[in-house]
Amino acid sequence: MSLAAGTRKHALDGPRWPARAAGVRQPPLVLVALALAVAALVLLPLIYLIIRASEAGEKFRTLLLRDRTLEILINTILLSVSVAITAAVIAVPAAWLVARTDMPGGRWLSPLFALPLVIPSYIGALTFIVILGPRGELSRWLEKSAGIEAFPSIYGFWGSWLALSLFTAPYVFLTVSAALQGIDPVHEEAARSLGKGSIESFMRTTLRQLRPAIFSGMLLSALYAVSDFGVVSLMRYDSLTRAIFVQYQASFDRSYAALLGLVLVAFALLLVGAESMLRDKAVYYRIGSGVARQRQPRQLGWKKAPALLFAGVVLLLSLALPLIVLVRWLVRALRRGESFDQLLTVTGNTLVLGIAAALITTAAALPVALLAGRYRSRIGAVIERTTYIGYGLPGIVIGLSFVFLGANYLIQLYQTVPLLLLAYMVRFIPQAVGSTKSSLMQVNPRMEDASRGLGRSWTATMARITMPIAMPGVLAGAALVFLTVVKELPMTILLRPTGMDTLATEVWTASSDLRYGEASGPALMLILVSAIPSAVIFARARQTAMRGDA
Numbered sequence: 001m002s003l004a005a006g007t008r009k010h011a012l013d014g015p016r017w018p019a020r021a022a023g024v025r026q027p028p029l030v031l032v033a034l035a036l037a038v039a040a041l042v043l044l045p046l047i048y049l050i051i052r053a054s055e056a057g058e059k060f061r062t063l064l065l066r067d068r069t070l071e072i073l074i075n076t077i078l079l080s081v082s083v084a085i086t087a088a089v090i091a092v093p094a095a096w097l098v099a100r101t102d103m104p105g106g107r108w109l110s111p112l113f114a115l116p117l118v119i120p121s122y123i124g125a126l127t128f129i130v131i132l133g134p135r136g137e138l139s140r141w142l143e144k145s146a147g148i149e150a151f152p153s154i155y156g157f158w159g160s161w162l163a164l165s166l167f168t169a170p171y172v173f174l175t176v177s178a179a180l181q182g183i184d185p186v187h188e189e190a191a192r193s194l195g196k197g198s199i200e201s202f203m204r205t206t207l208r209q210l211r212p213a214i215f216s217g218m219l220l221s222a223l224y225a226v227s228d229f230g231v232v233s234l235m236r237y238d239s240l241t242r243a244i245f246v247q248y249q250a251s252f253d254r255s256y257a258a259l260l261g262l263v264l265v266a267f268a269l270l271l272v273g274a275e276s277m278l279r280d281k282a283v284y285y286r287i288g289s290g291v292a293r294q295r296q297p298r299q300l301g302w303k304k305a306p307a308l309l310f311a312g313v314v315l316l317l318s319l320a321l322p323l324i325v326l327v328r329w330l331v332r333a334l335r336r337g338e339s340f341d342q343l344l345t346v347t348g349n350t351l352v353l354g355i356a357a358a359l360i361t362t363a364a365a366l367p368v369a370l371l372a373g374r375y376r377s378r379i380g381a382v383i384e385r386t387t388y389i390g391y392g393l394p395g396i397v398i399g400l401s402f403v404f405l406g407a408n409y410l411i412q413l414y415q416t417v418p419l420l421l422l423a424y425m426v427r428f429i430p431q432a433v434g435s436t437k438s439s440l441m442q443v444n445p446r447m448e449d450a451s452r453g454l455g456r457s458w459t460a461t462m463a464r465i466t467m468p469i470a471m472p473g474v475l476a477g478a479a480l481v482f483l484t485v486v487k488e489l490p491m492t493i494l495l496r497p498t499g500m501d502t503l504a505t506e507v508w509t510a511s512s513d514l515r516y517g518e519a520s521g522p523a524l525m526l527i528l529v530s531a532i533p534s535a536v537i538f539a540r541a542r543q544t545a546m547r548g549d550a
Contacts, residue, residue, distance in 0.1 A: 075240075101300050120507075124322050129159070241396050261400065346522060417497060507522045
């Protein structure tokens with residue numbers, strides 16, 4: 001076959017990939033078009049906020065600088081920073097104890113430390129209120145047994161901080177645990193041979209190398225705290241998300257709510273930028289291609305007791321206590337004759353929304369991940385970063401923007417499942433993009449080049465070579481989207497079709513009316529449903545760690 005004929009064949013069967021020596025691969029136009037369409041959808045909520053806030057006109061500056069706005073912003077900053085720091089204080093020692101020491105039961109403690117991810121934070125906050133609240137079970141017991149009446153209130157900052165710290169610590173734990181698997185312990189062992197204690201050795205060597213992973217996990221915790229609606233509402237803490245929702249419900253002029261939304265987005269993006277700067281300055285890697293030394297578990301000795309006490313307290317508050325309280329509520333409700341007739345229907349609605357959102361979001365993330373992960377192009381990098389705006393757009397902001405879009409321009413889609421799924425996609429696409437891209441980058445480009453050299457089209461190469469290898473990461477991303485969708489509260493409240501309840505909205509409605517027994521069934525079912533994708537995510541993390549060990 002002549003060179004001209006080969007060139008004509010490639011032009012007919014799809015976009016041609018130049019040889020590696022020729023430079024950068026050129027992405028197919030259809031791939032660029034699809035990725036641009038996804039980026040445009042992600043930008044819709046931000047455009048809405050800008051347009052709606054601009055309607056305030058001359059009042060914009062007055063509203064922005066009013067004392068109430070500043071107070072709410074300070075509250076949000078204080079909460080998010082405190083939660084991120086506390087989550088790291090909990091998770092980093094836990095990850096080190098499990099990964100690097102002879103702590104008893106370490107093999108079982110690792111998944112237990114990550115398991116609070118399946119418990120929605122607002123459910124955890126609800127159980128804390130019932131146990132630790134002013135008229136909670138603990139305060140009543142102290143008043144009856146010890147005569148203590150003035151029990152500190154859990155409402156406000158302290159309750160929000162406690163709940164969000166405990167239920168976002170697994171984000172830091174997972175990132176730090178994965179990083180520990182790839183860090184050579186030789187530096188820490190060298191420090192100990194020079195007479196440094198175990199804690200000092202860890203602080204001076206391993207902790208320095210863990211900084212990128214710690215900052216990454218802390219960013220997730222901080223962004224979760226910034227975007228949280230359920231916990232701050234139950235705890236009556238005036239953060240930006242709660243203020244936006246109250247302003248939206250109480251006023252016909254939504255300009256101030258949009259302005260608060262812009263402030264919230266700006267702060268969230270500031271957090272992302274700060275984490276990126278800190279992470280870029282904290283790059284540590286091994287020099288040379290040698291094999292890392294085999295890890296020898298650190299002997300804790302007499303420190304095993306305080307280490308187990310630490311683990312026990314964390315797991316009691318973040319895992320055991322919520323489950324025990326929910327089971328007690330369920331037993332009491334069943335004894336009262338509560339039937340939970342709608343539980344199966346509500347569970348079905350939740351599964352349908354979760355599965356549909358995972359499929360749509362993963363499909364939307366695929367062209368973005370392919371463009372960013374398989375081609376070194378500026379447009380791919382820009383589009384990928386644009387999709388990550390979803391991390392800086394809290395659910396309530398996206399929900400409000402799609403309410404406006406549906407009520408004014410997409411009337412046929414207003415309060416329908418497709419519009420709700422579109423909002424889910426905008427919010428959670430970064431999770432699918434990140435996981436899918438990381439898997440695609442593990443595919444050797446020479447395998448694709450070989451496939452193309454054998455005459456297969458670009459589409460066939462993707463279907464037969466690239467995607468089968470990347471599929472574990474794609475499934476992990478879909479599982480993560482499913483996990484977050486089934487727990488999502490503000491967007492579901494604002495956009496769900498009339499009469500279509502989910503497990504999250506059932507828990508919220510019942511708990512808002514203090515019907516805790518009725519909330520127990522949906523809450524436990526929600527935890528059970530969340531455990532399924534969590535198993536997929538944990539299995540993926542374990543496989544990654546095993547490859548790191550190898």
